[in-house]
Amino acid sequence: xxxxxxxxxxxxxxxxxxxxxxxxxxxxxxxxxxxxxxxxxxxxxxxxxxxxxxxxxxxxxxxxxxxxxxxxxxxxxxxxxxxxxxxxxxxxxxxxxxxxxxxxxxxxxxxxxxxxxxxxxxxxxxxxxxxxxxxxxxxxxxxxxxxxxxxxxxxxxxxxxxxxxxxxxxxxxxxxxxxxxxxxxxxxxxxxxxxxxxxxxxxxxxxxxxxxxxxxxxxxxxxxxxxxxxxxxxxxxxxxxxxxxxxxxxxxxxxxxxxxxxxxxxxxxxxxxxxxxxxxxxxxxxxxxxxxxxxxxxxxxxxxxxxxxxxxxxxxxxxxxxxxxxxxxxxxxxxxxxxxxxxxxxxxxxxxxxxxxxxxxxxxxxxxxxxxxxxxxxxxxxxxxxxxxxxxxxxxxxxxxxxxxxxxxxxxxxxxxxxxxxxxxxxxxxxxxxxxxxxxxxxxxxxxxxxxxxxxxxxxxxxxxx
Numbered sequence: 001x002x003x004x005x006x007x008x009x010x011x012x013x014x015x016x017x018x019x020x021x022x023x024x025x026x027x028x029x030x031x032x033x034x035x036x037x038x039x040x041x042x043x044x045x046x047x048x049x050x051x052x053x054x055x056x057x058x059x060x061x062x063x064x065x066x067x068x069x070x071x072x073x074x075x076x077x078x079x080x081x082x083x084x085x086x087x088x089x090x091x092x093x094x095x096x097x098x099x100x101x102x103x104x105x106x107x108x109x110x111x112x113x114x115x116x117x118x119x120x121x122x123x124x125x126x127x128x129x130x131x132x133x134x135x136x137x138x139x140x141x142x143x144x145x146x147x148x149x150x151x152x153x154x155x156x157x158x159x160x161x162x163x164x165x166x167x168x169x170x171x172x173x174x175x176x177x178x179x180x181x182x183x184x185x186x187x188x189x190x191x192x193x194x195x196x197x198x199x200x201x202x203x204x205x206x207x208x209x210x211x212x213x214x215x216x217x218x219x220x221x222x223x224x225x226x227x228x229x230x231x232x233x234x235x236x237x238x239x240x241x242x243x244x245x246x247x248x249x250x251x252x253x254x255x256x257x258x259x260x261x262x263x264x265x266x267x268x269x270x271x272x273x274x275x276x277x278x279x280x281x282x283x284x285x286x287x288x289x290x291x292x293x294x295x296x297x298x299x300x301x302x303x304x305x306x307x308x309x310x311x312x313x314x315x316x317x318x319x320x321x322x323x324x325x326x327x328x329x330x331x332x333x334x335x336x337x338x339x340x341x342x343x344x345x346x347x348x349x350x351x352x353x354x355x356x357x358x359x360x361x362x363x364x365x366x367x368x369x370x371x372x373x374x375x376x377x378x379x380x381x382x383x384x385x386x387x388x389x390x391x392x393x394x395x396x397x398x399x400x401x402x403x404x405x406x407x408x409x410x411x412x413x414x415x416x417x418x419x420x421x422x423x424x425x426x427x428x429x430x431x432x433x434x435x436x437x438x439x440x441x442x443x444x445x446x447x448x449x450x451x452x453x454x455x456x457x458x459x460x461x462x463x464x465x466x
Contacts, residue, residue: 092104239327
């Protein structure tokens with residue numbers, strides 16, 4: 001029983017072929033964070049959120065952003081204390097013990113796999129709007145549940161990003177920074193064009209479905225908190241920065257700048273876009289649209305700008321894929337290095353990148369993206385993220401008691417309050433998710449615990465002995 005809660009030391013494994021190259025600085029990390037955060041959440045899920053909360057989706061953004069900000073501060077402190085790859089999985093292994101780390105790592109596998117898939121489906125929604133008029137078969141742009149055969153554009157973009165990541169971390173991070181700039185310009189153009197059409201009448205009724213999650217007559221789950229639980233997807237992405245700790249030149253300084261800086265920038269961007277969107281067009285006209293911002297621009301008589309936004313999304317949304325596929329491959333990599341997954345996966349190329357695990361990850365998420373609808377994927381991805389955020393907040397609070405004098409290059413202000421808000425807020429959002437999502441998440445982790453007890457626990461012990 002004691003081995004279930006054994007903790008690993010804060011040390012980077014230097015055994016043959018498992019050292020990642022340090023090539024990133026804080027500008028790369030800020031761009032990685034903004035690129036991962038600003039994407040499908042604001043370009044696509046604002047329609048899903050509006051369908052659940054109406055104009056009060058603005059309030060849903062505020063709530064989800066505040067909870068994510070608390071988690072981001074906890075991440076920044078833990079990342080500078082434990083500058084190793086693995087994010088919440090590694091922090092849990094060092095602070096809380098192996099079985100907790102396994103649950104969090106298993107949840108992160110779910111999170112990152114589904115996030116990449118969701119973003120790929122969101123990208124496909126914008127790409128399909130450009131491809132269909134050119135004669136591309138509509139059946140190849142949607143999964144079976146939506147009446148198609150396979151979402152081929154989603155599979156294609158995952159393959160492209162995986163290939164880019166395999167070439168080298170610094171090279172892909174540099175290209176990512178350029179694409180992030182394109183995306184921010186596109187969102188700025190949307191706000192500039194839509195804001196003059198702001199009409200207060202579009203905000204009435206402001207909260208048509210109430211605040212707490214409720215089940216409507218058609219069986220849908222609605223309310224501000226139901227929307228916040230989905231929109232929460234729009235804010236995370238900063239955790240992908242913490243997975244880059246071993247590839248950062250000065251992790252003690254750069255990680256905190258990257259995590260906090262990218263989160264603050266994205267809160268400002270999101271609030272501007274959300275207010276412009278619900279004010280320019282009544283939510284019933286773009287709710288649940290796969291390309292809500294482009295639809296809004298067409299609805300106010302600006303089809304040229306709608307085409308520009310769609311084209312910009314097609315060019316720039318892959319930055320989200322890059323950030324999360326980067327993060328997931330590093331989670332897989334560290335779990336394999338620790339022995340909890342097959343250690344043969346913990347190999348790096350001569351350029352210092354984990355090519356083998358990146359390719360395996362790409363195949364997994366491409367299958368999911370090819371056949372599943374976006375709202376179901378996003379809800380389940382949020383469950384894994386919420387579990388990881390709770391774990392990081394708990395780790396921060398535990399370390400404040402266990403090692404109060406330890407060096408912290410970044411200290412979370414009002415740590416007890418921030419940690420408590422992070423834990424309780426994430427728990428409330430979890431219970432605001434659809435019940436089916438909660439059940440699937442429970443089943444996923446029960447299956448994961450069985451894998452750990454039957455295989456991973458023994459392999460981890462062997463790895464630790466070596």
